[in-house]
Every structure is written in C-alpha cells, then in structure tokens.
Amino acid sequence: MCFIGHELAVNPDVQARLYEEVREVKEELNGKPLTYEILQKMKYMDMVVSETLRMWPSTGATDRCCNKEYILDDGKGTKVKVNIN
Numbered sequence: 344m345c346f347i348g349h350e351l352a353v354n355p356d357v358q359a360r361l362y363e364e365v366r367e368v369k370e371e372l373n374g375k376p377l378t379y380e381i382l383q384k385m386k387y388m389d390m391v392v393s394e395t396l397r398m399w400p401s402t403g404a405t406d407r408c409c410n411k412e413y414i415l416d417d418g419k420g421t422k423v424k425v426n427i428n
C-alpha cells in the first residue's frame with residue numbers, strides 16, 4: 344500500500360484517472376456498501392495495483408530449480424538467488 348501511495352504521488356495523471364474511477368463507482372453505489380464483485384470491475388484500480396506489484400515486488404528474490412545439469416565449481420550444491428527487480 345505504501346508503494347501504491349508513493350507511485351500515485353509521483354504520477355499525478357495516474358492518481359487523477361484512478362480518482363475518477365473511484366468517484367464513478369461511488370456514485371453508482373449511491374450509498375450502498377462496496378462489494379468484492381464491484382471492486383473486481385474496477386479495471387484501472389487493478390492495473391494500478393498490478394503495475395505497482397511489478398515495479399515493487401513483495402519479495403526481493405525467489406528460488407528456482409535448474410532444469411538442465413550445471414556444475415558449480417565449489418561442489419557444495421550452492422543456491423543461486425535471482426533478483427526479481
């Protein structure tokens with residue numbers, strides 16, 4: 344959430360477009376509570392969240408299994424860390 348806030352602060356055009364989508368949904372709700380189904384229909388919100396997670400992943404590295412034989416010089420089964428960024 345902090346990174347979404349940061350990205351919206353440094354990208355006012357994105358912030359304005361997202362605000363417009365939120366405002367439109369609020370008007371359509373006419374005082375009714377927001378539901379999961381309605382939230383799922385907020386396409387621009389989904390794009391903002393997805394792009395923020397792409398740019399700022401919640402983890403810095405991930406484990407992978409090699410699918411081809413490869414020998415490291417140390418012979419200790421060394422793990423290789425792959426940076427996601």
